[in-house]
Amino acid sequence: MSIGAYRDRFRLTFTKERPGNDRVILGLSPLGPGGPLSGSTIDLSVSGDLSVHVLRAGAANLSVDLNGDRQSDLEVWDHLRAQPDYSAYSQHLQPARFRNHQISFSGSATGGRRRMLRYEVRDGVLRSGGANTARDFPAASQAQAVESLAEAVRSGGFYDQVSAIESRRMAIRQEAATEGIIGNETFGTWRSLSEAVANLQLEQGRGEVSRERRSSVESRARAFYTAFAAETQGQRETIDYGQGYSEEVNPYTGADYQLTYDQGAVQVQGEGVPTRLNSMLRSLEQHNYRGVVSSYSQFANGLDRWIIHQLRQRQGRSSQDAKIMEALMAQSRAMDRIERHNPTRVWAVLHPRGPFAQSGRATGVPLYLYYWKADDEWHLADLTKPSEPFEPTVPATADQTEPPRSMFQRLNDEDHLPENSIIYYQLPSGTNGRIVVNEGLTWEEFFTWLGVGLAAIGITLAAVGTAGGAVAVAGGYFLAGSGVAGGIAAGIDLYHHSQQGSLTAGRITLDLAQIVGGFAGAASIVSGRVVTTARLAQAESAPLRGWRARVAAMADPVVIPASVVAGGADVVNFAVVAGNTLTQLQAVHSGPGSASDKARAWLILLSNLAVSGGMVALSVKGTVEGFTPGRSIHLDYVHGVPVARASGFSHAGRQIHEARPDISPSTTATRFREQTSAHLDRVRQNLPGEAGQTLAHVDDLAMGGAWHHEQSLRVLDPIFEGVSPELRRITDRTVKDAVRRHQRRFADIMNDPTMDISARRTALRNELDDLERTLASHPEAGRAIPFEQTRARIAALEDSTGSLLSVTGNGQLMRSGQPAGNMNDLMEQVVRANNTNAAHGIELEYVVAILPPPRPGAPAPVHVLPRRTPRLGSTPAGVPGQLADLPPNTEGIYAVDVGVGTSGYGIDMTPRSDRALAPLVQTDVDRFVLLSQTRRSHSIDAIDPRVAHGGSAPRYDERAMLIYGDTLQNLPLIFGRPGEGRGVRRLLINNVPANYTPGDSSYETLARGLGESVGRGGRVEIQWDVSPEVTRGVSKPRGHITGDDLLEAIRRHSGRSVRPIEESGIPYPYSINPSASSGGTSLPPGQRPRDPDPTADTGRRLVIEFLD
Secondary structure, X not given: OEEOOOOEEEEEEEEOOOOOOOEXXXXXXXXXXXXXXXXXXXXXXXXXXXXXXXXXEOOOEEEEXXXXXXXXXXXXXXXXXXXXXXXXXXXXXXXXXXXXXEEEEEOHHHOOOOEEEEEEEEOOEEOOOOOOOHHHHHHHHHHHHHHHHXXXXXXXXXXXXXXXXXXXXXXXXXXXXXXXXXXXXXXXHHHHHHHHHHHHHHHHHHOOOOHHHHHHHHHHHHHHHHHHHHHOOOOOXXXXXXXOEEEEEOOOOOOEEEEEEOOEEEEOOXXXXXXXXXHHHHHHHOOOHHHHHHHHHHHHHHHHHHHHHHHHHHHOOOOHHHHHHHHHHHHHHHHHHHHOOXXXXXXXXXXXXXXXXXHOOOOOEEEEXXXXXXXXXXXXXXXXXXXXXXXXXXXXXOOOOOOOHHHHHOOOOOOOOOOOEEEEEEOOOOOEEEEEEOOOOOHHHHHHHHHOHHHHHHHHHHHHOOOOOHHHHHHHHHHHHHHHHHHHHXXXXXXXXXXXXXXXXXXXXXXXXXXXXXXXXXXXXHHHHHHHHHHHHHHXXXXXXHHHHHHHHHHHHHHHHHHHHHHHHHHHHHHHHHHHHHHHHHHHHHOOOOHHHHHHHHXXXXXXXXXXXXXXXXXXXXXXXXXXXXXXXXXXXXXXEEEEEEEOOOHHHHHHHHHOOOOOOOOOHHHHHHHHHHHHHHHHHXXXXXXXXXXXXXXXXXXXXXXXXXXXXXXXXXXXHHHHHHHHHOOOHHHHHHHHHHHHHHHHHHHOOOOOHHHHHHHHHHHHHHHHHHHHHOHHHXXXXXXXXXXXXXXXXXXXOOOOEEEOOOOEEEEOOEEEEEHHHHHHHHHHHHHHHHHOOOOEEEEEEEOOOOOOOOOEEEEEEEEEOOOEOOOOOOOOOOOOOOOOOOOXXXXXXXXXXXXXXXXXXXXHHHHOOOOEEEEEOOHHHHHHHHOOOOOOOOOOOOOOOOOOOOEOOOOEEEEEOOHHHOHHHHHOOHHHOOOEEEEEEEOOOOOOOOOOHHHXXXXXXXXXXEEEEEEEEEEEEOOOEEEOOEEEOOOOOOHHHHHHHHHHHOOOOEEEEEEOOOOOOOOOOOOOXXXXXXXXXXXXXXXXXXXXOOEEEEEEEEOO
């Protein structure tokens, strides 16, 4: 349902878990771009069967009948309010982007009581609400089941799954051949055989298999066997069948070498008996095509086992690629086993409660369920874990066309699926159901749980708390209370036993360990929560400032020592428990009692020891994971105010960083796709929740952008890197300019989102021919370019633009032909992803490049690109105070720093209110991106701004990002208009050498764009210097955009009323270079900024205020 004036989306669900029971679970879930964000539960009471009908729906009210009597049982009201005034600048926040929902529920179903749920919209994004507890899990699960089941249905039926698995195995075989893991001849002959067998099956389906087809299968089988036997020569394995009978075989080809009987052995010399090949040929002769396919499957399995063997030889025993292939083979075997029953797939998903406790979101795990009817029974096969199939049965009646619910109830088995999880299933007929696994606990389980209740409550609170929120902090202190209580209890125990005279060495060691561990654990938890809050606050674009930042910095050095002490105490504790357990086991063994009683006692003692060991392992694991060298909180100072920021890898950050794919000239497309998919899965696993989802989405875009640039460099770098030295020797300026135009056109062709791969190759070849003709008069330069090799690279070029973004003239982003949001959505996502990286120590940020459209009216390419960054954070010395806040009624949401270069002017000079509604956007020219796309020696990395055109915007701020592109000529496209809830509030143009000519179309386009984009009360603040620029002894104009010329253009072309305000130039170090330690440089006292200088006699500053 959509609620309120801004149509915020929620999903309302109702569930009656037990027929005949009046209890109904109401679930409310806010909906984000990727589906439900969380779920909140309210218990209702409804008599009769659940039958939901909406009786009345308004913008803020919903009236619902829950039992089909057409009478209202539930009234839902939404109370929408603007965000309260919590800060000095929140008065400027607009309800379109900052608002609160208070949703109330009342009526007979609530027992006459009014129930409330609250949700926030921040930066235009609907958030998940408060912390979720275990009782909210059914609501979150029910909301997510809509997407989870729909996705399962889209994956198809039984034979779709068989085909998908086989396709995946085929892709791995192809990759193995490409990577040299198996021989090309082996792979080529196997592929030829697989095609022949597939054609044989097609002919069999039509009724008759031709002699030519049988002959083709035979010849190709012999060719494959010959190649495969040669490659696996010398591979032997002995199979012992018992009773004196064994066999020595090639485990991959199936060839027999020696048969051993009771009476002796039969040895085969040479290549062995090709048993598997002979079986296939015999089946062909007998027209037994099922046998042919079976033999082919054995060949394929042998090839895959050989690939697994080779992968482990190359990558080690723990090779992930080998494990993937083994899992696929196991799935294939399991499905082959039931195929003869003609099974029907059940689309099903499992929602375990564990992930919900960590992230507040229900996570769907697909189940692979299949059913069939045989011998008056319904059979259900769960092949989700093929190594441990689960196959219950229930009686079937003659009139049943599909299995009853009772069969799916058999899945409620504590030995099969995780407890407290929920299964949703759907049959092809549309019948669906919901199964709760292990709902309700026994009394014994309840008291076991109650024994660790305090710690469990704390863990739950800490897991679901939001960044810096009260619930997260409360959870941490609850755990701390548990530790202190344990320490105090151990002290009491120590005193009690000393008074009784019953102290032992074990008792003293145990109690002292618990006292030390309890208090050290409490210190670890409290300091750890403070530090974690600081890191998460940074990830949420709201870093701790002032005294809160100082507290986080002081807590940081306490965390690791306290954790190590607590972990050591846990290990001592376990050592004592283990020693006591051994003594007890010996006593049971030598004491009285039956064998069954002793076995039961041993089982109890060993189970308790296992639980203790598991708890210690978890404790030590948590300590080790938190102990990452170099991980700390440091303070940046922004205008003298401390800001807490994380540095060094977190455990999750290191996991993500180390799994990030390396894109190099040797990376294949298949390897790139597989590694990227695995990397994005690892991001989501290590960072559950909204932050991980956003980071995975942006990183997916960035990996696609990086891969596209790699494809470009494979073609263009040999051209322009090779010709560059020769161009420096050519004195003909016309030729140099022509080569640069070719360079730009090559990049434009590579980036054109409207071309398919065939058209792109043709255009690149034509451009290459033109370049060759251009350099005909300069053979030295022409010889520096490998034209023929480049033509071959163009022919091998793969399409890499399908996953990239483009933006249409109305600001709509597109990806793979589908709408993908707008520029504002993308900017917010990039900022959130950058902050998540920073909070976890990943020195990588994402930038956006908006490149020229290939032709007028065509969409413009939009690339998200990764770059390394030093993340300079502190304000340099000598910087004046920030600019004044704009009036509260100023329209527009963006502050834009145009032509940022290597400075941080916008970050240092704009007030926080300018970044409350949208991120500060820093811009630079797209030339740097296009150069990095054509020459490997050029980079957009911000590690060293003096090298290879890198270094734009090296300063870091949680509410800032970088866009490469000609933003001044495309303001409405990028920033929208105030009437759309977007637009520009402050535009900074500092010493921008755009080389506009007064009165030309560039000034006119800029003025018209300002007229559309700048909000009422918004400002354009421009600084320039008219002194000449001296480069290599040559003096020339700087080409700065001037305030006088821009003001004239605005008055003539914008259609807006403006007021010019002359101000003094602002002294600022317009270049900020990182030092060798990436700490940045400051202005020495009394030193003026480097040229250009807006404070000099040749400098000017003009503010243009838009009045209407």
